[in-house]
Amino acid sequence: MKAQRSKAALLLTTLTALTVLTTTALTALTGATSQAASPYGKSAAAAGLEKVGDFGSNPGALSMYRYAPDGLPKKSPVVLALHGCTQDAATYFEGAGWQKAADDGKFAVVAPQQEQANNAKKCFNWFQSGDTDRDKGEAQSIKQMVDRTVADLDADPSRVFITGLSAGGAMTASMLAAYPDVFKGGAIVAGLPHGCANTVAEAFTCMNPGASKKAADWGDLVRAENPDYSGARPKVSVWHGTGDTTVAPMNAEESVKQWTDVLGADQKADATEKLQGGTTRSDYRNADGDVVVRGYLVDGMPHGTPVKPDEGCGKAGKHFLDTICSTRHITADWGLGG
Known part of the structure; x- marks a missing residue:
């Protein structure tokens, strides 16, 4: 089973690399040079993360890192932040500005880390049902990280949130689908709809040009994922750059379609607003008038997480793009602003 996962993951990441080189040519080549010199993710300790060694059976063979601000009160919220391909926990935690957000908002951050033994490019395996279904593989490992953190920190199990970039964004969608009883909200950044792919070939198509349903x-x-579930479901925001050639912007539209249907809203936005960095925010309300889905489209932005370093929000670099502070907007949407 492990060998099959590794083989499938290697093929997917090879296809992904070919897509990037074909569609972004010179940009991708120069970006590779920048990535080699990137200061991000030198070590989890440098980013302020603590490794947690024993958090359960860990069927997905992931690593768990965590940050808890000094003096964190009991019954504080928990945020999970999932990195993208070729990244690690420290890279995403530091690059997207999660430490400052946690310090300001008084919540803990859990940063799951994919390992190369599972995927050659360290992508979460969002295209394999054995890793995205409830109580299976990587999905179960991530849920166990939540359980361990709630127990260790006496955190609030009713205020657990999740976000992620790219493959981490796709895994975020699957975690929201698999565990609606665990998460209060989620933010999918340059990701894909849950269930878009079950094979490597389907994953390649879903990423670019995208699949419509x-x-x-x-x-x-x-x-x-939970046919008998009738409880409350997490609210969702979807972030994407219109210049993304790795995960086509069409995926943002399809994700909005997915979650508005799940959460009882139609596909026509009830309100739109222009924000910083060429960002358009669209709100989708349910029958009670609550905003249950928010779409954020950043004009011209390529593949990555929007940050705003001069406002103390993250660090610009490969896949961290100086446009708007997505982390601040995400935490505000969740009611976690400092």
Whole structure:
């Protein structure tokens, strides 16, 4: 089983690299040079993260890192931040500005880390049902990290949130589908709809050019994860750059279709607003008038997480793009602003 996962993951990441080189040519080549010199993720300790060694059976063979601000009160919220391909826990925690956000908002951050033994490019395996279904593989490992943190810190189990970039964004969507009883909210950054792919070939197509389905069909893929579940579901925001050639912007539209259907809103935005960095925010309300889905489109932005270093929000670099502080908006949407 392990060998099959590794082989499939290697093929997917090879195809991904070919896509980037074909569609972004010179940009991708120069970006590779920048990445080699990147200061991010030199060590988890340098980023302020603590490694947690024993957090359960860990069927997905992930590593767990965690940050808890000094003096964190009991019953504080927990945020999970999932890195993208070729990154690690420290890279994403530091680059997206999660330490400052946690210090300001008084919450703990859990940073799951993919390992090369599972995926050659350290992508979360969002395209394999054995890693995205409830109580299986990587999904179960991430849930165990939540349980360990709630127990260790006496955190608030009713205020657990999740976000991630790219493959981490796709895994975020799957965690929201698999564990609607665990998460209060989620933010999918340059990710994909849950259930878009179950094979390497499907994953390649989903990433670029993207796959289109009816909203109800997308919603059914989420509901199928817990067919008997009737409780509250997490609110969702979807972030994407219109210049993304790695995960096509079409995926943002399809993700909005998926989650508006699941959360009882239609696909027409009830309100739109222009924000910093060429960002358009669209709100989708349910029948009670609550905003349950938010879409953030950043004009011209390529693949990555939006940050704003001169406002103390993250660090610009490969896949961290100086446009708008997504972390601040995400935490504000969750009611966690400092």
